[in-house]
Amino acid sequence: MMWKVPAPVLSLPAGTYNTDQNVTVTCTDAGAVLHYTTNGANPTEADLVVVSGGTVSVTQSVTLQVRAWKPGAVAGEVTSAAYELKALLPTFLPSTGSYTSAQTITISTGTAGSTVRYTADGTEPTTALCV
Numbered sequence: 789m790m791w792k793v794p795a796p797v798l799s800l801p802a803g804t805y806n807t808d809q810n811v812t813v814t815c816t817d818a819g820a821v822l823h824y825t826t827n828g829a830n831p832t833e834a835d836l837v838v839v840s841g842g843t844v845s846v847t848q849s850v851t852l853q854v855r856a857w858k859p860g861a862v863a864g865e866v867t868s869a870a871y872e873l874k875a876l877l878p879t880f881l882p883s884t885g886s887y888t889s890a891q892t893i894t895i896s897t898g899t900a901g902s903t904v905r906y907t908a909d910g911t912e913p914t915t916a917l918c919v
Contacts, residue, residue: 793820793864796840796854802869806876806899810843811869813854820856820864830866831855846871875899878906 799812813822822838823831828851838844844852849872856864881894895904905913 790860790862792862793817793856793858795865796822796856796867798852798854798867798869800869800871802871804872804874805846806874808873809846809871811846811852811871812841812843813838815840815856815864817856817858817861820858822854822856824852824854826850826852828853828868828870833857846873849873875902878904 794816796813796815799814800809813824815822818840820840821833822840822842823833823835824838824844825831825835826844826846831853838854844854846852849870851868851870853866853868855866876898878895878897881896882891895906897904905915907913
């Protein structure tokens with residue numbers, strides 16, 4: 789009977805996050821080689837490698853799948869987590885209200901690298917609109 793490599797462990801639970809994340813991947817078998825994908829496909833030994841204790845950077849919404857291999861052992865189970873990155877909702881300054889004079893509105897979000905798109909006519913913003 790062959791020994792089975794333990795499944796890898798991810799430091800960050802699946803979920804929705806507002807900023808880029810670094811996911812630490814570990815395996816209790818020091819000799820295991822950890823292969824991963826970020827497109828939801830089951831990893832193979834031809835896919836990217838992360839060392840135990842190493843990190844995978846999540847900079848967009850992905851499904852991270854990791855599997856451990858070791859010569860002479862059965863490959864471990866696939867560990868999977870879906871990470872969704874969403875920008876924080878925009879804030880408006882000044883806030884909603886009635887004003888007696890024209891106002892300059894500042895629209896911002898706390899999510900680094902995000903782009904705020906808006907319309908002034910009530911239609912849904914698209915990527916074709918300017919900031």
